[in-house]
Amino acid sequence: xxxxxxxxxxLSASVGDRVxxxxxxxxxxxxxxxxxxxxxxxxxxxxxxxxxxxxxGVPARFSGSGSGTYFTFTISSLQPEDIATxxxxxxxxxxxxxxxxxxxVEIK
Amino acid sequence: EVQLLESGGNLVQPGGSLRLSCAAxxxxxxxxxxxxxxxxxxxxxxxxxxxSESGDTTYYADSVKGRFTISRDNSKNTLYLQMNSLRxxxxxxYYCAKRGGPAxxxxxxxxxxxxxIVSS
Numbered sequence: 001x002x003x004x005x006x007x008x009x010x011l012s013a014s015v016g017d018r019v020x021x022x023x024x025x026x027x028x029x030x031x032x033x034x035x036x037x038x039x040x041x042x043x044x045x046x047x048x049x050x051x052x053x054x055x056x057g058v059p060a061r062f063s064g065s066g067s068g069t070y071f072t073f074t075i076s077s078l079q080p081e082d083i084a085t086x087x088x089x090x091x092x093x094x095x096x097x098x099x100x101x102x103x104x105v106e107i108k
Numbered sequence: 109e110v111q112l113l114e115s116g117g118n119l120v121q122p123g124g125s126l127r128l129s130c131a132a133x134x135x136x137x138x139x140x141x142x143x144x145x146x147x148x149x150x151x152x153x154x155x156x157x158x159x160s161e162s163g164d165t166t167y168y169a170d171s172v173k174g175r176f177t178i179s180r181d182n183s184k185n186t187l188y189l190q191m192n193s194l195r196x197x198x199x200x201x202y203y204c205a206k207r208g209g210p211a212x213x214x215x216x217x218x219x220x221x222x223x224x225i226v227s228s
Binding site: 032034036038043044045046049050055085087089090091092093094095096097098099100101102 | 143145152153154155158167169203208211212213214215216217218219220221
């Protein structure tokens with residue numbers, strides 16, 4: 001199975017900062033990579049699909065890039081409501097789905 | 109509005125069984141593959157199981173294979189997870205989630221989750 005290594009596991013940044021999270025696949029996964037936001041006590045929410053496509057209604061300060069084995073998720077200007085844990089997730093033609101370990105984002 | 113509502117979570121003893129349900133509304137249930145994902149307390153997300161649109165193809169994580177059975181009733185717009193031989197490590201919040209579509213491997217939306225606690 002493909003492994004997804006997400007880093008860092010946590011970060012602390014100031015409001016307005018640019019925040020970047022990375023996700024590395026153990027083998028080439030093309031652009032089959034999604035990003036989710038999970039706020040405390042809530043279910044995960046899809047933010048970006050297929051590496052760089054922003055889900056409808058998601059603020060433009062969120063973005064994704066990458067292909068192959070290396071992917072990045074960026075918040076261009078961190079806002080207080082962005083406090084959450086973010087997960088990458090890979091999918092292939094068949095299951096299983098594979099999640100990264102998560103990145104907890106806090107305000108400094 | 110697409111909605112998923114899980115139920116059936118409970119406290120159960122090790123070795124026991126439980127059946128989770130997920131009632132879907134706001135979309136044509138039979139057109140979408142469905143999945144269960146769990147989250148142990150304070151931990152990350154773990155995919156558990158998935159089922160095809162018709163229900164004839166199922167997939168499981170190695171950690172639950174042989175113990176859990178996923179199924180669906182398209183006439184009732186409901187997804188199920190039968191969990192047998194439960195272990196302490198199965199303790200988690202269990203989410204059901206709709207797959208984006210054929211060749212669309214994202215999960216959207218997710219239900220609010222149902223809590224399973226395996227303890228004596």
